[in-house]
Amino acid sequence: MSEHSKPELKARPLSPHIQIYRWTLTMMLSILHRATGVALYAGTALLAWWLLAAASGPDAYATVQAVSSAWYGRLVLFGYTWALFHHMFGGIRHLIWDTGRGFDLKHVEILARITAFTPPVLTLGVWFAAYLYLGAF
Amino acid sequence: MADMRTPLSRARGLGSAKKGTEHFWMQRVTALANIPLMMFLVGALVVHAGSDYTTMTGFLGNPFVGVLMLLLIFSACYHMRLGLQVVIEDYIHGEATKLLALIANQFFTLTIAVACALAVAKLVIG
Numbered sequence: 001m002s003e004h005s006k007p008e009l010k011a012r013p014l015s016p017h018i019q020i021y022r023w024t025l026t027m028m029l030s031i032l033h034r035a036t037g038v039a040l041y042a043g044t045a046l047l048a049w050w051l052l053a054a055a056s057g058p059d060a061y062a063t064v065q066a067v068s069s070a071w072y073g074r075l076v077l078f079g080y081t082w083a084l085f086h087h088m089f090g091g092i093r094h095l096i097w098d099t100g101r102g103f104d105l106k107h108v109e110i111l112a113r114i115t116a117f118t119p120p121v122l123t124l125g126v127w128f129a130a131y132l133y134l135g136a137f
Numbered sequence: 138m139a140d141m142r143t144p145l146s147r148a149r150g151l152g153s154a155k156k157g158t159e160h161f162w163m164q165r166v167t168a169l170a171n172i173p174l175m176m177f178l179v180g181a182l183v184v185h186a187g188s189d190y191t192t193m194t195g196f197l198g199n200p201f202v203g204v205l206m207l208l209l210i211f212s213a214c215y216h217m218r219l220g221l222q223v224v225i226e227d228y229i230h231g232e233a234t235k236l237l238a239l240i241a242n243q244f245f246t247l248t249i250a251v252a253c254a255l256a257v258a259k260l261v262i263g
Contacts, residue, residue, distance in 0.1 A: 037217070041220065044214070051197075052253075052256045054197055055259040091168045095168065126179060130182070130183045133185070
């Protein structure tokens with residue numbers, strides 16, 4: 001089982017990988033669920049920065065406020081809001097599947113559409129409300 | 138090879154059962170907890186979109202808010218540690234790199250949890 005006893009490598013046929021298949025919504029959602037999960041993971045550093053700054057004092061907090069109200073800060077937070085809702089809805093879909101329900105083709109498609117299209121609407125709604133509280137309108 | 142199991146474990150006859158599902162189970166439990174806790178955080182941030190330092194720290198200093206924030210921090214960090222562990226195991230195949238990535242995952246999630254928890258504790262207790 002050492003490296004020396006490896007049999008000669010031959011080019012074996014491989015099963016088709018994702019680029020072979022026609023793209024479907026369910027495929028896309030599966031990938032996005034993982035991608036948003038990883039993005040949310042990295043973004044918790046921002047949550048820690050915000051809380052530590054609030055606990056540190058007004059000067060540190062002013063820096064957070066300056067960055068979060070700049071256009072790039074807003075853009076990141078907007079993306080983070082969407083990622084959060086997307087991952088949440090994807091997660092709820094998984095919790096429904098965990099009960100053994102929703103596996104037939106019809107319900108898979110219905111759940112996929114809800115998971116794909118509700119989060120953008122919620123994200124826009126949340127940001128509209130936030131700008132209301134900011135006094136923008 | 139000698140049987141490494143304890144006599145009690147043999148008598149119970151359960152094999153390794155009741156432990157193997159812990160990852161799966163805790164992923165679901167924390168997922169469920171994250172739903173209301175995250176909705177609370179998003180709602181709080183929306184309402185405090187225009188708040189200054191004093192208002193914000195006053196809100197975060199409320200013990201009820203502090204409890205929800207601590208629950209959110211621990212549930213979210215536990216959940217994301219499990220999640221990224223699976224991602225690492227799926228994509229990183231070199232044994233040394235994989236182990237280092239898994240350890241980094243533990244360190245990062247615990248650091249975030251401790252940092253957030255300490256900040257919340259200071260905001261509540263002063």
